[in-house]
Amino acid sequence: MLRFVLRRLILLVPVLFGLTVMMFIIARLLPGDPVGLAAGPNATAEEIAAYARDFGLDQPVTVQYWRYLTGLLQGDLGVSIFSRRPVLDDLIAYLPATLELVFAAMALAVVIGIPCGLAAAVWRNRWPDYASRVSALAAISMPRFFLGLLLQLTFAMWLFWLPLGGRFPIILEPPPTVTGFLTLDALFAGDWQAFVTACRHLALPAIAMCLSPLATIMRMMRASTIEVLQQDYVMTARALGLSPRLIVFKYVAKNAVSATLTVIGLYFGWLLGGTVLVETVFDWPGLGLYATQAIVSQDFMPVIGVALVIGLLFMLVNLLVDVLYGVINPKVRYA
Amino acid sequence: MTEMTESARAYAFRRGWFRFRQSSLSMLGAVLVLAILVLAVIGPWIAPYPEHIVGGVDTANRFQSPSLAHPFGTNELGQDVFSLVLAGTRISVLAGLGVVLIGTIVGTLAGALAGFFGGWADEVLMRLADLKLTVPGLILAMAVAAALGPGLMNMIIAIALSWWPGYARLVRGEVIARKEEVYVTAARAIGASPSRVLFRHVLPNIVSPIVVKMSLDMGFAILTVASLGFIGIGVRPPTPEWGTLLSVSRSYMPDFWWTAVFPGLAMFVAIFGFNLLGDGLRDVLDPRARR
Amino acid sequence: QGRKILVIAAGQDIPNFDPHVATGYSASFFMRNVYDPLVRVANNPPEPVPALAESWESSADGLTWTFKLNPAAKFHNGDAVTADDVVYSFERALRLAKGNSWMIRGIVQPGKVSAVDAATVQFDLAAPFAAFLAVLPWIFVVQKSQIEANLGADDGQAWLLANTAGSGPFALKRAQAGTLYELERPAGAWQSGAGNLTGVIWQIIRETASQRLALQRGEVHIAVDLTSEDMDSLKDRPGVVRVIEPEYRTFSIKMNTEHGPLADVELRKAISYATNYQAIADAAGYADLMTGPLPNGIMGHNPALEVYRLNLEKAKEHLAKSAHPDGGITLKMVHVNGLEQQRRWALIMLDSLKALNITLEIQPMLWPDMVAACQKPETFPDLFPVYQTANYGDPDNIAFAAYHSSRNGGWQNAVYNNPEVDALIEAGRTEIDEAKRVEIYGKMQELIVADAPDLFGVLERRKLGMRAEVQGFVFAPVASNAIECNGLSV
Amino acid sequence: MALLEIRNLHLAMRSFDGEAHVLNGIELAVERRQVWGLVGETGCGKSLTGLSCSRLVPTPPGRYLQGEIRFDGQDLLAMPDAQVAALRGTRIGMIFQDPTTNLNPAFRIGTQLVDVALAAARRKPEVLGGGGRQAAERLAVQMLDKVGIPNAAERMGDYPHQFSGGMRQRVLIAMALIGRPDLLIADEPTTALDVSVQAQILRLMRSMVDEFDMGVVMITHNLGVVAQSCTHVAVMYAGNIVESGPVRDVLMAPRHPYTRALMQAIPTRDTPRGGLQGLAGSVPNLITPPPGCRFAPRCALATDTCRAATPPLTGASHRVACIHAETVDA
């Protein structure tokens, strides 16, 4: 087990390496002139050149890449040519917001999706099943950004129930940073009101985000539950007089959840990358927004940084899922 | 075993059609998709204000709320939103088709070769696919689209670039599974060459999952196209594209909600249609997903 | 609880705190409130008012300027602002050659700013410069001792990324990149005329509709990025005050006068007559059509100038005289991807040019790509929309940037050059007599209109939304979205 | 009163092609200590008959047309669900064919056994003698021991995949017997096993019958297995029981043409090369079954009478459903 984890961790290195190469290639494909943008509208050619020199952009790509790699090994992710801030600092500032959103969405998706999927499978071909299937498909088909807009329109613009966007009201003092998750920090600080406020801000974006993983988890859960329900051992359990509740909640659920687990892992990565749209809609100061702005201004160190962080997180989460999978699935563990 | 004299294919088709028809949802999907395809073809011709589709403006009539003359109202330039949404169907369908076709062709070829021959080709492909999995598709597509500049074709390429590994993975997995089927061993035992085995015995048997994935992916491709448009890296004006329309009009909410809501709804209906159809097809074509 | 905090909603993040590096209106907001220049600009029409300098005088030839510093002025750490600091700041700005330093480049030279005594600074200009007082508000003074203590390898730039060394009415309290920046009035603020604010928050709300809603709901006091549609919907909202004022911000579409079909002045005129100016104004909402190259109302602007207006007959006449009498050509127009107004104008141009049987290909581009395209006439697109904001309220600002051939290759004037116009601009620059300047600029405007290098578009009015409880706001048509907060109260 | 008595049971199953009449008047009576072998070709309805004994046939697609299934005198088909469910495990036990798929791979076998024991004890407290979880664990170990698992106590913590096929089948038997059922239905319990293991399992089952005083229905398609381990046999063809009775009587002197054909299709020590008799034709389509005797189309002796009506199962202990039974005997 430990060896497995170590092996996987070592395998991360080449993938991350490939990632930097790929992003560098894409960055080089960009025909634009990020320096010109950063140097400001009134810069002369010499100033622009000086600017480029500042960032080593006058060097050949290979040299730039080499510098980047050596920097990376020392924990230096480069500098945004636009803000001149170190990318690492920015990532540290933006990441918690995204993670909080993703975790909230994922938690919603899991907490609602798994029981619904289970229910749909158990009452297969009856109304809970139809209802959940139609709504799952509709949820998957609903563009997140459109849903976000509709939610804003309804709850923030017409009903005035929830805030329109942002993470925390600026007038209020945010709770002291411990985890970077405002909700948790508020709880740690014992500030109930701040917690409620943070949750109110989190609500709409998290709902907009969670819908499609929720639907997928629900469908996956339904499918795997149905598959499990058709397994011979379920028939045996019924034939030997185990109560339906025990069968479903203990025997079936565990098998079905383990099949759903991989989807959750994959979706986590997908969500990390997918925050872009929701963050744009809700002005959520997270990685997605950061990446969008970097991409639009062709500031590619942040783009590479974001790709690296998301890639790393994605792989770590999937590693975690694989480990969990092994814990739930004795066969894998002992194989 | 049936004793009917009709050919096996006709029987299989009838059986599939029966299963498909039984689900009213699948039928709804089929109807929606059909409608979308028809609109994609004739949309620009039946639009009430064809000149608005090619960029005509009517600034005297800005922001008219929905009425008989303008069922979906007019936008910031006085263009008829209904005409724009109608014309957007073609763009979305074209883009979706483009993405899915490129993805399928490239992915199937790569996946089949990797799965069938294994070795270093497999290694390289799988590492590439891993890479793709770790970089979120949307960010990759955004970066590529930003690099290539706006435009329908560029957008299709940008998305397809992050799309084919999905097919490659699917096909590779299926090929590896099929490779172990007894009838494939049987073919090898009678001396069939590798290419014969691949094209005659393996590939024909994985058409169903590919078709299912394609129809499900159509919806997602349309969604991704719209997402890029929404971020603002979409088509060039004056091409009416749903995501771009939505992205422009979101600043006019809530007062001029119709400029945003109708393109969004069109998007939703189209994606929903393809997803319903894909789901129905999967029930029919993919034996493992059978209920 | 005794705290009076003004919240400003804005779409732009503050990229950098270094007053000699940063640009953009968000950075301007920051610098105007955290740092002090020698003089500030205020009122409408704009005029210089004392800041660090309590008084100033210039020699008759306009070459020597002397500023008396306010003895009360002190930095946030309590040290007095001295002439040394002022000299250091100007030299640093020139040394770094970033940010706003271009405004004084060639006018103020290194070594030519000197401290006469601790409270007196003297400038020996290289040439007379009519707009000198108008540019001074944009060169801010940093505390020499603090910078020198944190010099690093880059003249303190790295340190100033996250720190400040100013004397302004407010000091930085907290910064959350991408979210908000909070300023706080320091204990020993020396500025007079202060309102009751104890602090200011610059909150980043990227969507204009969101800004408007936040304003409507009283979550913010001022929203600075509102669109005309937002202004309409804010009309008659209780508790909201709308500020809609003309400003020196021109929007025009530059044509490639050097390369391609539009090198032909007849074709340019044909297009100038074919453009639907009314639609452009409609689409812009609260805006006024431009009359010639200079912004309406600025000194030297001629409101009676005869300019092009939609006239298809004349357009066809000029087209007939061009190399393409029947049209049938395709022109390329670019615009900044995501800039909604520019997209609208591109579509209006597409519509307008149909009348001349000219096809327009629209290409949204990223700004750096557009800047890159400006470098050569060959790469410059046929039609190129630009906004030009007067950084200081003087005709020289627009005239020099937009029409002087020395700017060729840059985005403000990529290709247009006319030696006569150049000469007039240079003359206007160094002339200090106002009447003569009006004459010079009048002549220049006529020449430019005859050349038709631009489609003169609109002057968008400044659109600010404000809560009624905000007191003490006085509009000045220069960078009015970089709100100066000293005098405000809530 | 017989332990289990199935009377004239008719069952239809719906599928895409139509509704198949899969059980067509099953008659079967099982007493305690009787081991009934249920034989027949694939798809003739053996499993559905077995499942019917504890009403586990899914409905839909299944539909009982008529008949009754009397267990201890009570008709299962007339009972509410909960009451049938209460019989499962404690009164009627079940063992299925594939020992690999019938154990839940994600749980320790101890857990699975204990859960069954606890469920049984809820309805039949004497199973655990009023004890709780600890008693259930003790009982589970005891049962494992009884079915011949060495080191039973230690193996409670193992997962199914850590056992061999034969051991898993033993575990399943232990699970089925832990609630001390009166009737055991075993659906092809040895088909998936090798011959040597099969012999052990059959021996184990026989010994359990006496110890637990059960009636057993053992479904198989191997006549050899029936001959060696059953007291009675019922031969099924296309949803009918065509012949039934004490195993010796039926196998030594088969009277239905189908039983005879089946016997002749098995190679024995004395069958000469080429001496096997296959059965021409194939099993009829059950959606539109042939009228009358369903075996008629493949039967050399069939006459118009055969095709007119389904012949009833007649006789005292050795019962046959064929009007030609006497002829065949001759």
Next chain:
Amino acid sequence: MLEIENVTKVYPGRKGMFGSSAPVTALSDVSLSIRPGESFGLVGESGSGKTTLTRCILRLEEPTSGRIRFDGQDFATLSPAALRAMRARIQIVFQDPFASLNPRMSVHDIVTEPMVIHAAALGLGPRQRTERAAELLDLVGLGPQHLHRYPHEFSGGQRQRICVARALACKPDMVLLDEPTSALDVSVQAQVLNLLGDLQTRLGLTYLFISHDLGVIRYVCDRTALIYRGKIVEQGDTQAVFDAPQSDYARTLIAAMPEVAFD
């Protein structure tokens, strides 16, 4: 005809996620010699290596060591093309008739495929191939009306007949039968066994007949080998093996054989 000398096959262990499995020795030092025209039986429990042996014979799998000669020729020395040609002479029928036919091909395509592959050697045109396919179907007891049907329309016994027809298409000298009847009902099994016996006498085929049903082996085979965990534990005339088994394993196996016999 077929000589198998000291064949050993070791499958390397697999690397799993949480550890790796040990290598499996599927065959160890197996030697057999099959004479032309005989039926050679191979019995053993599941997992004893029977299928692995057929795969090694057909070179679908490379033996780890040992030699296999067919008609005096060592397969290991053949080029891939020559090997494929050689496969026309040894054919195989698999256990599961439901899995061994490509569901997307009609019976005609299935039966003619070997002829298409070996067209050069056989010299048959399309028309002749169809004719021969009809003949083959006739030979295995199916009719020409079945040519254009698809596998799922057939019962297990019929499918197994199609498999036999395919195996016979190239007029092989030897047929490997890997549990050809274990998926079938007894009545159908009898038909297929009779058909196989019939074909052997008519066409002079050599069989390697694999089964775990001792009754069937006894009925069909001239000589028999017992395989246990990859090792041949006993071989000889069928009669002798059954009447006087030498090894313990053979004795337990034969004793456990369920038979319809009462004493």
